[in-house]
Amino acid sequence: MCGIFGAINGSSVTNSLIAGLESLSYRGYDSAGIAVIGEQGLERLRSPGKLNNLTLALKAQPINGTIGIAHTRWATHGAPNERNAHPHMTPKVAVAHNGIIENYQALRTELGNAGYQFQSDTDSEVIPLLITRFLDQGMEHGQAMRKALDSLDGSFAVAAVFADKPDMILAARQGSPLVLGQAQGGFYLASDANALASKAQSICHLEDGDLAYIGREQLSITDLHDQPINRDMHPIDIAEADGGKQGYRHYMLKEIHEQPEVFKRTVAQFLDSNKNTQLKRFPDELLQLKRLAIIACGTSYYAGMVGKYWLENFAGLPVEVDIASERRYRKLPVDHDSAALFISQSGETADTLAALRQAKQAEQNCFAIVNVINSNMAHESSGLLRTLAGPEIGVASTKAFTAQLAVLLNLSLAIAHARKQIDDQEESRLLSQILHLPEKMRCLIEDQDEPIKRIASNLYRTRNMLYLGRGIGYPLAQEGALKLKEISYIHAEAYPSGELKHGPIALVDEQMPVVVIAPPGELFGKSLSNLREVATRGAKITLISNQQGVDSAGEYIENAIVMPDVEELLQPILYAIPLQLLAYHIAVFKGTDVDQPRNLAKSVTVE
Numbered sequence: 001m002c003g004i005f006g007a008i009n010g011s012s013v014t015n016s017l018i019a020g021l022e023s024l025s026y027r028g029y030d031s032a033g034i035a036v037i038g039e040q041g042l043e044r045l046r047s048p049g050k051l052n053n054l055t056l057a058l059k060a061q062p063i064n065g066t067i068g069i070a071h072t073r074w075a076t077h078g079a080p081n082e083r084n085a086h087p088h089m090t091p092k093v094a095v096a097h098n099g100i101i102e103n104y105q106a107l108r109t110e111l112g113n114a115g116y117q118f119q120s121d122t123d124s125e126v127i128p129l130l131i132t133r134f135l136d137q138g139m140e141h142g143q144a145m146r147k148a149l150d151s152l153d154g155s156f157a158v159a160a161v162f163a164d165k166p167d168m169i170l171a172a173r174q175g176s177p178l179v180l181g182q183a184q185g186g187f188y189l190a191s192d193a194n195a196l197a198s199k200a201q202s203i204c205h206l207e208d209g210d211l212a213y214i215g216r217e218q219l220s221i222t223d224l225h226d227q228p229i230n231r232d233m234h235p236i237d238i239a240e241a242d243g244g245k246q247g248y249r250h251y252m253l254k255e256i257h258e259q260p261e262v263f264k265r266t267v268a269q270f271l272d273s274n275k276n277t278q279l280k281r282f283p284d285e286l287l288q289l290k291r292l293a294i295i296a297c298g299t300s301y302y303a304g305m306v307g308k309y310w311l312e313n314f315a316g317l318p319v320e321v322d323i324a325s326e327r328r329y330r331k332l333p334v335d336h337d338s339a340a341l342f343i344s345q346s347g348e349t350a351d352t353l354a355a356l357r358q359a360k361q362a363e364q365n366c367f368a369i370v371n372v373i374n375s376n377m378a379h380e381s382s383g384l385l386r387t388l389a390g391p392e393i394g395v396a397s398t399k400a401f402t403a404q405l406a407v408l409l410n411l412s413l414a415i416a417h418a419r420k421q422i423d424d425q426e427e428s429r430l431l432s433q434i435l436h437l438p439e440k441m442r443c444l445i446e447d448q449d450e451p452i453k454r455i456a457s458n459l460y461r462t463r464n465m466l467y468l469g470r471g472i473g474y475p476l477a478q479e480g481a482l483k484l485k486e487i488s489y490i491h492a493e494a495y496p497s498g499e500l501k502h503g504p505i506a507l508v509d510e511q512m513p514v515v516v517i518a519p520p521g522e523l524f525g526k527s528l529s530n531l532r533e534v535a536t537r538g539a540k541i542t543l544i545s546n547q548q549g550v551d552s553a554g555e556y557i558e559n560a561i562v563m564p565d566v567e568e569l570l571q572p573i574l575y576a577i578p579l580q581l582l583a584y585h586i587a588v589f590k591g592t593d594v595d596q597p598r599n600l601a602k603s604v605t606v607e
Contacts, residue, residue: 038065347375
């Protein structure tokens with residue numbers, strides 16, 4: 001959940017390290033630091049809080065070198081202060097670490113008994129002390145690094161610089177991403193390819209067990225058995241480059257506005273020149289399934305729930321949806337007529353990746369929907385369905401969510417056609433409607449932004465909110481509540497509307513705003529009944545529906561977000577947008593950090 005950046009070249013790396021940390025800052029952090037090797041030897045500077053604090057500290061106490069590592073940290077073990085900030089250091093080595101060391105308590109005891117002193121409360125500090133211990137025993141640098149890493153249980157990406165090796169960085173990974181970049185002036189490394197997009201001409205992704213020796217002019221990598229191994233460099237994908245805010249106040253707002261183009265681009269990859277679905281774009285195994293399991297976390301999980309409705313109701317395919325952090329610990333019998341579909345924006349989500357590996361070990365067909373083509377999930381799955389969202393910088397996912405829905409929608413269409421649930425004519429009609437969606441999305445954002453902003457101005461002082469939805473509206477309600485929690489810190493919960501009488505209605509009074517997602521369709525009448533139930537208990541209701549639905553609710557609602565009429569199958573694509581805008585504007589009124597909400601990271605790479 002943290003960020004690592006490293007650089008080795010012929011000039012001062014301090015500015016490069018700070019720029020690298022800035023490009024990683026969207027992932028979230030609460031402290032930062034750098035370590036360099038220069039004329040004064042191994043030096044380090046760390047600061048709690050935002051990067052500006054570290055920049056000010058560097059002005060007061062400059063440190064310079066031609067090789068260095070840097071880190072942004074979200075506190076897990078130990079408070080977010082200077083003492084616990086990375087890099088951690090001994091006189092011989094400095095280390096930046098992402099991940100969790102599960103056996104750190106035992107290692108701290110062992111190292112303490114051997115006379116080694118700890119300066120922090122973190123799990124990460126065991127790494128430089130282990131390396132130092134093995135160096136003290138006479139091992140060379142790579143051997144000491146490997147021996148230290150072999151002692152660790154858990155996940156990690158590690159970068160290390162050595163006081164007596166001013167021309168080398170060692171980097172390794174096990175379960176946490178690490179990317180190497182090559183430029184004319186030297187080498188870079190980062191925990192996220194986004195951080196290398198403006199610096200490196202080519203990159204390679206380390207794989208689990210790799211140990212990289214990075215010099216000024218050369219790179220070598222060994223595997224778990226210390227055998228040389230080749231990891232091909234490839235040109236950096238333009239999709240991995242962050243284009244900045246482009247005049248928008250926040251990345252999140254920019255990414256909301258990017259959704260029409262992202263949806264259009266993602267859908268286009270599945271169509272031929274005649275705008276028909278190309279079944280060959282989908283693996284045959286997915287089209288011939290008898291059952292499908294969808295596994296994901298967070299927003300991707302809610303996308304999977306929408307996909308379940310599409311695949312079951314439209315394509316006639318039985319689907320189960322699991323939260324990855326639960327699925328990975330269940331011992332499930334493998335049905336070889338089924339497959340597993342894993343969804344992740346980054347392709348590095350720790351629980352989802354672990355569940356994928358578990359399913360592969362059980363010889364299940366595994367497919368992935370990811371946004372990063374060079375991620376572990378992309379490499380390790382049997383088939384890849386890519387979202388073309390480009391880099392998503394805001395921690396709260398928006399365009400990645402609708403891009404995932406775009407893939408799932410097209411997959412549902414392809415499976416429905418393969419299972420003869422629809423004929424060519426119906427497929428062509430639906431595709432025509434899908435191709436008109438980007439314009440509807442664009443108009444919706446433009447038309448509803450100001451009305452939603454006014455609604456937000458009346459809601460941002462609340463401490464709790466309730467979201468209700470039926471059928472396909474339920475996962476949208478969950479996603480809306482998640483967005484609000486993530487960026488405004490308002491407690492929000494989502495329930496299926498039919499569950500009101502089974503407990504949640506006890507929460508409803510004049511102080512409980514309720515958002516009801518009720519698109520037109522066969523379930524609208526039941527949603528209207530639930531709406532009236534909460535209205536009679538004094539709740540202030542915001543209804544998201546079409547004009548006819550708003551008119552039907554009449555005096556029972558306080559606010560309305562009027563949606564355009566659209567094919568029922570396509571409603572989730574449009575109905576996600578006002579939920580994003582509502583959360584965004586409430587957070588702006590509250591004055592929270594919209595793009596980097598507290599305690600959250602963009603890519604959750606630890607369990």
